[in-house]
Amino acid sequence: DVKVTQSSRYLVKRTGEKVFLECVQDMDHENMFWYRQDPGLGLRLIYFSYDVKMKEKGDIPEGYSVSREKKERFSLILESASTNQTSMYLCASSPPGQGAETQYFGPGTRLLVL
């Protein structure tokens, strides 16, 4: 079974803090993704990566950056956290080639910015 893990289930941070959300997958997947999930808005894609050191902006990249130094790990960075970044953050991964469209999700990190 594919396993996608996220470093924290819950985080509480203060406005202006730098925040790191970590995601690790154990299936050697090329593609990794960060989404945020908000009530009534569904999931929205923040950033994705299709290879080590490669990154692409999703639909809502403003205020975020990412890092992919190793294939199994994809980090989401909030350079200066703001209250409107309070949300549930979901990481996902998918294999290369046929079937790349099927994504496997982690349990999520619920972030509260005060």
Next chain:
Amino acid sequence: AQSVSQHNHHVILSEAASLELGCNYSYGGTVNLFWYVQYPGQHLQLLLKYFSGDPLVKGIKGFEAEFIKSKFSFNLRKPSVQWSDTAEYFCAVNAGSGGGADGLTFGKGTHLIIQP
């Protein structure tokens, strides 16, 4: 860019009732279509998917969905729901030519509550 519209934000049904959740997408080209489910306190997980072939696809737990290309729709159905089907359901689309590496576009979700 593609977009996904889910018709109902909240649906309440009694056990054994039939279910149909609507999903429409907008994209002119080839698409891959998905339904994901999130049970309370659990991971988002794949319910079923359509890439090509038979437009009627069957997924886990007795769910099925029908792709109707002329209507840009991919509605989710279950003939008889159970209390354990209480969850949030998301329809998602990915442009078929993208190879899957560029992420999914999700609808806003439908919160389904099944009353015993």
